[in-house]
Amino acid sequence: MPRASKPLLVAALSVAVVVTLGGSGLLSPWWSQLVDDVGQFLAGVAAILACWLTAARHGGAQRWWRLWMGGAALGWTGGQALWSWYQLSGADALPSPSLADAGYLTLPVLALPAVVSLASARPPAGSPRRRPGQLLMVLDGLIVVGALFVLTWATALGSVVAAGAATPLAYTVAIAYPVTDLVLTIIVILLLATAAPANRGQLALLGAGLLSLSLSDSAFAYLVSKGATSMPPAADAGFVAGQALVAVAALTSARSEDAAPARPGTRWAFMLLPYVPVALTGVLFIVQLARGESMDGVEIAVETAVISLLIIRQAITLLENAVLLDRLSLSQARLAHQAFHDALTGLANRVLFHDRLGHALALHQRDGRPLAVLFCDLDDFKAVNDRHGHHAGDRLLRQVADRLRGAVREGDTVARVGGDEFAILLEGGGDPGGPAERVMAEIGRPFDLDGETIAVGVSVGLVEAGAHGAVPSADALLRRADAAMYAGKRRGKGRLVRYRVDLPDGTGTSDLAEALAATLRSEDGSAPGLDVHYQPIVRLHDGTVVAVEALARWTHPSLGPVSADLFIATAEQIGLIRLVDDFVLDRACRDAAAFRGPWASIAVHVNTSAARLGLPEHEETVRAAVLRHGLAPHRLLLELTETAPLPDLGAAAGAVHRLGRFGVRFALDDFGTGYNALAQLHAMPVDEVKLDRSFTLADGGRSEAICRSIVQICTGMGVTVVAEGIETDRQAAAMAALGCRYGQGHRYGVSAPLNLVAPPGALVLEERAATPLASG
Known part of the structure; x- marks a missing residue:
């Protein structure tokens, strides 16, 4: 010292x-x-x-x-x-x-x-x-x-x-x-x-x-x-x-300064x-x-x-130990409550909510017990913090928590899972839309903060377990509710949105995307649930079938039939559209090679993305499919979809020339609505133009003038015009009067399995194994 x-x-x-x-x-x-x-x-x-x-x-x-x-x-x-x-x-x-x-x-x-x-x-x-x-x-x-x-x-x-x-x-x-x-x-x-x-x-x-x-x-x-x-x-x-x-x-x-603490042995x-x-x-x-x-x-x-x-x-000593044990029990209870509850609102926190959601999901999967989740996010809560301060925001969150408790049943779990995000677990059955509407009504009422009235809205996402196929985990179910809530935000806030399979979740994909990817990447390459339907293309003056268009269709085991526009857009989003195109190409070539009788010479149209033109592997895939099934190349017509601009118009034109020499023909699909339609018509030697359905309305106005001009241009270039979306005789007559020789639409038949579209004797009836999906 x-x-x-x-x-x-x-x-x-x-x-x-x-x-x-x-x-x-x-x-x-x-x-x-x-x-x-x-x-x-x-x-x-x-x-x-x-x-x-x-x-x-x-x-x-x-x-x-x-x-x-x-x-x-x-x-x-x-x-x-x-x-x-x-x-x-x-x-x-x-x-x-x-x-x-x-x-x-x-x-x-x-x-x-x-x-x-x-x-x-x-x-x-x-x-x-x-x-x-x-x-x-x-x-x-x-x-x-x-x-x-x-x-x-x-x-x-x-x-x-x-x-x-x-x-x-x-x-x-x-x-x-x-x-x-x-x-x-x-x-x-x-x-x-x-x-x-x-x-x-x-x-x-x-x-x-x-x-x-x-x-x-x-x-x-x-x-x-x-x-x-x-x-x-x-x-x-x-x-x-x-x-x-x-x-x-x-x-x-x-x-x-503190000295070193006494050793345990000294204390003993x-x-x-x-x-x-x-x-x-x-x-x-x-x-x-x-x-x-x-x-x-x-x-x-x-x-x-x-x-x-x-x-x-x-x-x-005994009395002190008893007091210490009581304090320890209280401390443990307090710590347990703090570990599973939000300190500000007293609601369950994300950990406790996830645990209860996992337990409820297990009961749903085992016994089929009803289960729904609401995901709630306050609209414009940041403006409350910015204008009135964070203390006012905290008081508002506590009032929101009280109203959420009052809007649901006592057995339901209300949790704060983020700053101004809340989740509600509904396990009692019944329509979950009722509690969701009550939540929106309760939060929609003005709040009183120290004598000042403040109004906030809420966006609510709702998902029911089992309504959209099996749920793999509690996280997946919560992501679905979150995706539905954000869909409401994008539509203008203050909305209740029920989950759909096409809604993207927090990972940037959706359940539909995951299911489609699993289908396309199946181990045996058979793509279960993926099929090809056909729609006829006819001569307008007599209704004779001159070709059929092969269209992809998908039926998921639990989601059921999925809209073609929806799953095609999803396949493009996740980068697997080529697998769909190749599956349809292979199936169409196989089926067309089996046509007999009145259909022995008709063509089959197959959609392919224009962005794939110019890629060597695409040309090889087309050649291989034609040769594998013994189809005459001129009977295959590839329709170039213009959902994305061509990355290289010159390379695409070269691919069209090379496959054209092989015998494959080409058409521009949905002409007039894509990227640089006239430039593509000029640069690529296509055989057909499929006029978009928006021009087939016989209203005598601008659509008719545009349609007449396109037909005249194509006729002058020697390109066949097919009118899409014809549903009435009036539309068919108007297109024929404008010089259009061929048409396609519900007037002549909807897309359906081949055996429902082809007339008797048009097919070779034999057992054929499912066409495997191209790998890669």
């Missing part, structure tokens, strides 16, 4: 001076006694001044222990003044008992609360006091003191005191010194184990001072019991050193300390019984007190 070095040095020099001068033999006995007594008196005065002057600069326990110790030093110094008077003015060299003993014995009485206060003191930034632990330390000290007193009394102290104590008062005083010194010494040792690390240095100095006083007290008691006529200065060194160490402790401040030793001397007293009692000796009154009284204190200590 560097800060205590100088005061310690001064104290050591002072003790050395007093002891050396008093015991040197250079002075007469009276002057030697005077030096000894004055040295003790001045040491006491130094302790008083050090304690009380430094107390003014401190607060709390650091102030109180100095005040208590200053009072203790004052009592002791007063006793020393009387003692010195008796010695120097009277004839009694060791005046005992006397009034000086009353002053001396003031010290242990006031020093006890001083050491307890110092041991319980905490630095300014420290933790709160542990009063029950300090009380146990005091009880442990008393137990140890009592047990050690019984041991010392039975072995030596009793006989010494009895021999030197002529009167009851002398007997009491003789016992008081060793007992009080023993109490203070043991309590200081025990309290050192629980004192704050910052205060252990002060407590160690104070304890060393009290121990020094105790050693001189013990010497004094022994000399008195032996009838000594004087006390050598060396025996009084403890009185000077003790008060000097008290002054040093008062002048030393608590350390600002202090915990077991009171039981060791008690066990020794038991051994002593057994030895006395074996020798036929009886316990005197002092032993019985002190041993009874020790046992009583031990019982009290155990009762306090």
Whole structure:
């Protein structure tokens, strides 16, 4: 302790001076006694001044222990003044008992609360006091003191005191010194184990001072019991050193930094300390019984007190343990609640909601129990925070939570899963649209925030488990509800949207995309559920079928039939449209090769993305499909869809030329609505143009003029025109009058499986294995 070095040095020099001068033999006995007594008196005065002057600069326990110790030093110094008077003015060299003993014995009485206060003191930034632990330390000290007193009394102290104590008062005083010194010494040792690390240095100095006083007290008691006529200065060194160490402790401040915590083994030793001397007293009692000796009154009284204190200590320990267990249970319950609930609203958090959703989904999959999820997101909540502050936003969220609880049944789970996002788990059956509508109505009512009315909306996504096929996980179900909610946001907010399979989720895809990808990438390449339907293309003047268009159709095992426009767009979005095109191409070539009779020479039209033109692998796929099934190349007509611009018009034109030389013919599909239709017609040697259905309306206006112009341009270039979307005889007559020779539409038949479209005798009836999907 560097800060205590100088005061310690001064104290050591002072003790050395007093002891050396008093015991040197250079002075007469009276002057030697005077030096000894004055040295003790001045040491006491130094302790008083050090304690009380430094107390003014401190607060709390650091102030109180100095005040208590200053009072203790004052009592002791007063006793020393009387003692010195008796010695120097009277004839009694060791005046005992006397009034000086009353002053001396003031010290242990006031020093006890001083050491307890110092041991319980905490630095300014420290933790709160542990009063029950300090009380146990005091009880442990008393137990140890009592047990050690019984041991010392039975072995030596009793006989010494009895021999030197002529009167009851002398007997009491003789016992008081060793007992009080023993109490203070043991309590200081025990309290050192629980004192704050910052205060252990002060407590160690104070304890060393009290121990020094105790050693001189013990010497004094022994000399008195032996009838000594004087006390050598060396025996009084403890009185000077003790008060000097008290002054040093008062002048030393608590350390600002925490010292290393006590080791677990040290703490166990202090915990077991009171039981060791008690066990020794038991051994002593057994030895006395074996020798036929009886316990005197002092032993019985002190041993009874020790046992009583031990019982009290155990009762306090049990009570404290019960309180700690209650607090631990409450803390665990609080932590469990905090782990699974939102701190702001008190609702379930994402963890608890996910757990309950997983359990509900398991019951749904096992027993078919109804299950629905609502995903709610406040509209324009950020504007509330920006305008009114985050505290107002927090109050609004708490009110929203209360309204959500009131809008659903008690057994439903309401959770806050994000900043202004909430999820509701509905497990009770019935139409979930009812609770969803109540949620929107409740949140739609104005909110009152400190007298100001605030209105917010809510977008709600609703999904029912089992309504759109099997749900693989709780996360997938929650993503579906989230996708439905964001679909409502995109449509203008404040909407309730039920989930559909084509809605993209948070990953940028949808359940439809995942299901389609799984179909197209099936292990055996058969693409289960994917099929090809055909629609006839006819001559308008007589209705004769001249070709059929092959169209992809998909029926999912759980989703059912999926709209062609929807799953084709999805395939393009996820980059798997080529697999669909290749499947239809292979199937169409196989079926067309089997045509017989009236259909033996008709063509088959197959859609292919114009963006694939110019890619070598596409040309190889077309050639391979034609050759594999033995189809005459001129009977295959590839329709170029213009859903995306051509990346390289020159490369696409080259591919058309090369496949045209092979015999494959080409058509521009949906002509007039794509990218650079006239430029493609000019650059690529196509055989047909399929006029988009938007131009087949016979309204006599601009559509008719555009249609007439396209027919004239194509006729002049030798390109056949097919009118799409013909549904009535009037449309057919109008297109024929404009010079269009061929048509396609519901007027001549919808797309259907080949066996429903082809006339009798047009097909070779034989078992054919499913066409595998091209790999890659």
